Amino acid sequence: MLLHIAPAAEWSAPDPEVPYRPASLATEGFVHCSPDEDTALAIADAHYRSVPGPLLLLMFDEALLTAEVRWEGSGDRLFPHVYGPVDRAAVVGVREIRRDAAGRVTGLAPWV
Template sequence: MILHVVPLDEWSAAPGRPYAPRSLAAEGFVHCSADGLSALAVADAHYREVPGPLLVLCVEESALTAEVRWEGPGEVLFPHVYGPVERAAVTAVLEVRRDAAGRAVELTPWL
């Protein structure tokens, strides 16, 4: 299972099609995280100022048709999906709970 942080409005933008965030066009892959703590760190570092609900997609790596490569600087590796994420590969959706300062503090089931 790999995780991807996404604002609700981006996830909801094209409901009938595979998910293809801006990073796929710009960098050639979809950024993901290996676990919940890493996803929270990504949410806190890159999405603190983003308004509205922030989600974490739980993606079953084996259900993707795109290649997944574990890459990164040094010894810390992150999963990168080199193609769109099929919605059927998303097995659960969590919400990032933030504190009053916008810091990501926990992941909870999204309704």
């Protein structure tokens, strides 16, 4: 399971058949992912505090992705990067990242 943080407005699409293409795909050539929930929440807490609106934690089934996944180093850790758009059929779960008024992560909740 690969985990990806996305603003809810970025995840929403008018057509569910349209692959997900976050901004990083155009600017960096890949979709940033995390290997586990704790890492994803730490990244959300460190880098997404000022992002307005709901934040989502998308769960990708790596076996259902048609784009290449590479595990690449950042510091002393490896992170999964998806080198292409994400097939929406590969998204097997979505949860909301709960934050307090200052934008600090407080936990996860079901996304409705």
